[in-house]
Amino acid sequence: MTANSLIAAAASLQRLEGVAGVILFKGRNTVHKQMPFSDGRALDLQETISQMVDGYRQVRRKMRQLYLEFDGGTLLIIIQDESVLVMLLTARADADLVASAASVLMSDHALMLTQLPSDTPTTPAKTSDGIEELVVTSPLRIQEMNEKAEPLVNNWGQVRKVVESLLGKVMGRAQVGNLIDRTLEKRSTPDPYRLPVSEVRKLAISLIEYVPNTAKRQALLSELEPQLSELLP
Amino acid sequence: MPPDPGLIKLDTASGRETISGGEADSAQRFTSEVKYVSYFAQKLADTLGMRQLTLGIVEDREGQTAFRASSSGWHGAVSSNRRSLWQVRETLQRG
Incomplete structure (x- = not known):
């Protein structure tokens, strides 16, 4: 399992109804970010959530999830060890369904998440065979990756x-x-x-x-x- | 279905806070939870271009703390049972 599969899985959460945006990060390492606003604003959001989660960590609270409903939308935050998955939901979302899918994603990729660095990687990730791993976060590339990942099954x-x-x-x-x-x-x-x-x-x-x-x-x-x-x- | 945990109210009037309902431990936990979350939630609301937090559900390994904004402050509950988000919302809307 590679970081690309994790990114594709995180991106696929956005296919669920009412999921307007997704950020997956570990410490200062943003694994995937796709929000319906500027990168700067998404970074501010990530920074505040990171501070909030760090506060819980400092008092050794094992947080699972935070559901924050605002007047104009909802933030659903799933926490697993140092990794944080943030989803921006609209009123159309089934929050329980999204929370369940997100928790399964975090659980399925637990080992990969543990191995990810907490700091922004300075060099491209390399696989065990020494080949540089392509980590892409643009929506177009993710779509292409998903299409390539779809097995060709005919009739x-x-x-x-x-x-x-x-x-x-x-x-x-x-x-x-x-x-x-x-x-x-x-x-x-x-x-x-x-x-x-x-x-x-x-x-x-x-x-x-x-x-x-x-x-x-x-x-x-x-x-x-x-x-x-x-x-x- | 487990019984609904006791409703706790955190009211603010003229800068003074009053807490009512629930057991002492739960009330204390509720107060600190609401204050911590609402502090960060206001920053998040500003970033998102929204006005305010209307409902929060915080879940850790020990249980859930849920709270909803009311005209005088916050009301909600601390529970050791894990209930669905939908169920908690429904309970808070009735409370």
Whole structure:
């Protein structure tokens, strides 16, 4: 797990309804900051919250969370050891849901948070293999990171069922299964669920094309096409 | 559901503070909690461009302290039970 995964997780809190801003920090190290106002104002906010939390720490109080409802919005602050997660909520937020999600995030990344420095890092973070770790906090980059992190999962399961059903009209069930498995092996496709949609379409057509009888093959291909259009838009 | 903890009131009139309700320990804790949080909350409100704190819920490992602004000061409760934020808000609105 890297700091990038922590940043992406913190940023994803903002997808919850009514979460207008998020700051995650540890001491003077701002891990993630995305507030609907200037950086300077966000820094002032962080500074005041930091002083407040430090006060609790000095008297050895193990704080969990602070819920501060103002006339124009709410601050929800989740505290775990030295790490502080601040969320600015609007009236539309379900504060319990947000608090629960934020607590789970802090818990899931507890080890990473413990290892993070409390001071602003002066050199770029490096991973165990010595490669510099890219830590980005701009919304556009976070969006890009999230998109890249999304696993590519296509509709192969449904497509396979359609192909099995069509080929089942001209050959036995076991033969169909073997044919599909052999084809996947031949194409060196370790996980057909991660193929791009265009490749899944090609794969399905290539399986039907194994039918030697031209008339039957054409009939099956014409049956396949509308189903592929529905499953692979 | 556990019974609602006793309501504590911290009233301010002509610069004088009076505390009523709750047990002595709870009342003392309530007062110090409200003062500490409202001091920082005013700074936070200024930063956020808001006017004032209207409700606060402070939770540590030992329990919750909740308070709501009233016309004469603050009212709320100290509880060793952990209740949902929604539940605490509802209780304070009734109190």
